[in-house]
Amino acid sequence: MRTVTLPVAYMPLVDAAPLIVAREIGFDHAEGVSLDLRPAPSWSSLRDMLAFGHVDAAHLLSPIGWLANSANVARKLADFQQIVVASPDLVEQLGRPDHPERLAAFPFVEHRALPNPLSWKFSKATGETCDVKMNPALRADVTPAIKVMAIEGAGISILPDFFAKREIENGTLIRLVRDWALPTGGIYAVYPPTQFRSAATKRFAEMFAERLRSSLA
Structure with a gap:
């Protein structure tokens, strides 16, 4: 080759x-x-x-995620879903929420690189929506560090589905409120004009x- x-x-x-x-x-x-x-x-x-x-x-x-306006040329490579995850120990300790509004009672690992890291809008296939204000326990601006905090039970977190796929499959993380969805994001290749x-x-x-x-x- x-x-x-x-x-x-x-x-x-x-x-x-x-x-x-x-x-x-x-x-x-x-x-x-x-x-x-x-x-x-x-x-x-x-x-x-x-x-x-x-x-x-x-x-x-x-x-x-979500590209800001710029003169660069962007090509979307894939979409991803944002999901709520928690460690099995945290779920055993605090219970498994059956509705997004219950997530506000959980400690939350905040991603400070996001524009509105504590405010989240959930939606259902039926058209029902739910706005949730999270309760920050820890803050970070690097996604791998946030995942480690979630695995260690520091709080629930919101991660891209592809980034938590392996941990969900092996049981290190548990996906919460599966019947509800968060806005999808995109993965892009960005080129100069x-x-x-x-x-x-x-x-x-x-x-x-x-x-x-x-x-x-």
Whole structure:
């Protein structure tokens, strides 16, 4: 298989671990891509590296969820569902709520990166809706840390379904109020507003979309 080199800018944070692990283990070469990872000293530097063509791709936190208006070009790769989860120990201690309004009595792990992290609107297939104001017990702005807090029983949390799938399957987390839904979000590939995209960039986006479809199946 022909391998193409993809220069990728990233912030040296825990969130960039999938890229680093993929390169070290060789997942990138298995997909015909060679990741050339280039650390950035700040988010603004990372943005500029991408905007000025110093790299073909960049690791960003913004393309999951709800995109703000910008001049960039976005391609939706997949949808995800937000779900409420809790540890088995917390459910045993406080009970299993049968309605979203009961969630307000539970300690909540707040995701501070969201615009309204404590206010949530639930809906049912029948058209019924319920607005809930959560009771924050802990706060964080990194999703992996929030999941760990939920697993350890620090409180209930709201996570993307694909990010909690394995824990729900092995019983580490329990999904609550299954009959109610939260607004769906999107996972996007975001490109600078340029007509040219390298073959490596296109292949990386395709590889990522394939992995997403597999993980969401």
